[in-house]
Amino acid sequence: MTLLETKHLTREFGGVIAVNDVDFIVTEGLVTGLIGPNGAGKTTLFNQITGVDKPTSGSIFFDGKEITGLPAWKISRMGIARTFQNIRLYRELTAVENVMMGLHFKVGESPFHNRFQQAIKSYIFASRENREVYSKAMEWLRFFDIDQSAQEFARNLPYGTQRELEIARALAAGPKLLFLDEPAAGMNPAETEHLMHVVDKIRSLGVTVVLIEHDMKLVMNICDQITVLNFGMKIADGTPNEIKKDKAVIEAYLGREEE
Amino acid sequence: MLNFFQLILIYSGVYAMMAIGQNCITGYTGMLSLCHAGFFCIGSYATAIMCKTMGLSFWLSLPVAAIAAGIIGFLIGVPTLRLKGDYLCIATLGLGEIIRNVATNINPVGYNSIPRVTLFGYQFASRNKLAFIVLIWVFVLIFYLLFQRLAHSRIGRAMTAVREDEVAAASNGINVTAYKIISFVLGAAVGGVAGCFQTAYTLTVQPASYTFMVSVMVLCTVVLGGMGNGKAVILGAFIIQFISYFPQLTGLTNVIPAQAKQIIFGLILVVMMIWRPQGLLGRDKFRYGDPRTFSERVSDTFRRKGKGGAV
Numbered sequence: 001m002t003l004l005e006t007k008h009l010t011r012e013f014g015g016v017i018a019v020n021d022v023d024f025i026v027t028e029g030l031v032t033g034l035i036g037p038n039g040a041g042k043t044t045l046f047n048q049i050t051g052v053d054k055p056t057s058g059s060i061f062f063d064g065k066e067i068t069g070l071p072a073w074k075i076s077r078m079g080i081a082r083t084f085q086n087i088r089l090y091r092e093l094t095a096v097e098n099v100m101m102g103l104h105f106k107v108g109e110s111p112f113h114n115r116f117q118q119a120i121k122s123y124i125f126a127s128r129e130n131r132e133v134y135s136k137a138m139e140w141l142r143f144f145d146i147d148q149s150a151q152e153f154a155r156n157l158p159y160g161t162q163r164e165l166e167i168a169r170a171l172a173a174g175p176k177l178l179f180l181d182e183p184a185a186g187m188n189p190a191e192t193e194h195l196m197h198v199v200d201k202i203r204s205l206g207v208t209v210v211l212i213e214h215d216m217k218l219v220m221n222i223c224d225q226i227t228v229l230n231f232g233m234k235i236a237d238g239t240p241n242e243i244k245k246d247k248a249v250i251e252a253y254l255g256r257e258e259e
Numbered sequence: 260m261l262n263f264f265q266l267i268l269i270y271s272g273v274y275a276m277m278a279i280g281q282n283c284i285t286g287y288t289g290m291l292s293l294c295h296a297g298f299f300c301i302g303s304y305a306t307a308i309m310c311k312t313m314g315l316s317f318w319l320s321l322p323v324a325a326i327a328a329g330i331i332g333f334l335i336g337v338p339t340l341r342l343k344g345d346y347l348c349i350a351t352l353g354l355g356e357i358i359r360n361v362a363t364n365i366n367p368v369g370y371n372s373i374p375r376v377t378l379f380g381y382q383f384a385s386r387n388k389l390a391f392i393v394l395i396w397v398f399v400l401i402f403y404l405l406f407q408r409l410a411h412s413r414i415g416r417a418m419t420a421v422r423e424d425e426v427a428a429a430s431n432g433i434n435v436t437a438y439k440i441i442s443f444v445l446g447a448a449v450g451g452v453a454g455c456f457q458t459a460y461t462l463t464v465q466p467a468s469y470t471f472m473v474s475v476m477v478l479c480t481v482v483l484g485g486m487g488n489g490k491a492v493i494l495g496a497f498i499i500q501f502i503s504y505f506p507q508l509t510g511l512t513n514v515i516p517a518q519a520k521q522i523i524f525g526l527i528l529v530v531m532m533i534w535r536p537q538g539l540l541g542r543d544k545f546r547y548g549d550p551r552t553f554s555e556r557v558s559d560t561f562r563r564k565g566k567g568g569a570v
């Protein structure tokens with residue numbers, strides 16, 4: 001079943017067309033890879049979908065609803081979470097506090113109260129609510145086995161842990177769809193290996209994953225579906241085996257074969 | 260000398276209230292705003308007009324001043340809060356001056372001989388400074404507690420997220436614009452209430468006393484004490500007022516010119532920025548991830564003090 005679909009999505013920056021008429025489809029329950037050479041428009045596509053940036057034209061549908069041009073915080077509440085290419089943690093807060101921020105709309109909001117009532121309620125019961133959010137955040141840290149660093153500042157954590165923490169923060173919001181923007185960038189082979197287990201764990205929660213990645217071993221191993229972008233256009237999509245044999249993809253990565 | 264010491268306590272109370280508001284805007288949400296003099300002005304005028312022209316009670320003017328300053332804060336906030344850093348600072352600076360100019364144009368001489376504050380038949384006379392000290396510091400304490408709780412609630416957590424990283428906050432489902440406006444409006448409202456007490460003490464209101472310099476002094480207070488730390492800004496307010504009244508306090512008014520304090524404020528800001536950018540006390544040590552209950556926290560504090568060591 002299609003969870004996310006973009007139709008003729010285009011984003012222009014002045015004269016540069018970063019994303020050009022892309023139809024990107026994510027099927028529920030699968031791990032979808034988004035690959036392409038540097039500057040192919042992968043992150044721009046992520047930004048359009050997650051509301052960080054607005055598309056020039058085209059439309060985006062998530063779970064049957066149109067989300068084109070909605071602000072990021074609304075899209076996040078509909079069930080799309082993401083991580084960033086250059087890690088965007090709250091650096092001056094501790095690990096557990098970072099995850100608590102991810103729980104912002106999971107605790108303290110109920111459908112029975114309007115916004116004003118909610119604000120008053122969370123003001124009066126602040127410490128009780130804090131404890132509830134704290135224990136839920138600790139569960140997420142335990143899920144990724146990083147609870148021993150709970151009280152450390154995010155900026156002091158090792159690089160691999162920062163990546164995991166960012167994923168934990170994104171997952172804490174209980175998304176249906178998780179975007180990972182180059183999760184393995186800057187990781188050594190052992191850390192990359194560990195990341196594969198992390199993605200498996202995420203999949204076991206029933207969360208659909210989309211990831212941008214340059215590490216082909218990782219992509220071919222964990223993705224069920226791959227979409228390839230080049231110069232803002234979609235040049236191929238299919239299973240890893242189909243992509244490996246695709247002429248256009250080989251051309252984009254290695255150049256045209258001489259006759 | 261005791262007289263001036265009491266005066267310092269009164270004015271540092273008024274400035275502490277303003278600094279609590281400024282701290283909500285700059286310390287918690289990280290917006291550099293420079294229009295607290297404007298909110299202060301609105302509060303002062305609310306009390307002046309309500310008590311003098313309309314003959315209403317001072318106590319009634321408190322909520323009115325808070326709401327009026329909050330509404331003006333909202334009107335200033337909605338267009339300017341999409342700006343960041345220096346740009347927001349300049350925009351709010353201009354709007355703060357506009358408030359003062361509007362006040363000047365409505366009534367250039369201001370208001371004199373405003374009726375005194377009475378509480379259960381007791382009249383707060385300006386020469387009885389002790390009564391004012393109690394009155395003002397009770398309200399400082401109330402606002403301190405209210406804003407401390409705000410900082411530690413879900414709203415405060417969201418404000419912290421906005422301060423740390425707006426893009427990440429939005430991707431965590433936090434409505435960045437809404438929280439910026441909430442923080443700005445609440446900060447403005449406290450600034451307005453501070454204005455009421457200023458009027459209640461001096462019993463006069465002049466547009467000339469709400470200049471840009473007041474906003475700078477409030478910001479200076481927050482930076483000196485420590486951004487995002489409720490206790491620190493109150494300490495900062497006291498130090499700033501102590502410096503302001505130092506010549507009178509020591510009887511050196513003939514030796515030290517009045518302008519010297521502006522040089523000292525400038526120096527303080529420069530020295531703080533170089534050696535201690537986090538302020539005297541630094542950011543509040545409270546971690547949101549503190550699972551201890553209130554009583555446990557209190558007993559832990561005492562135990563730590565007993566050992567004689569810092570954290």
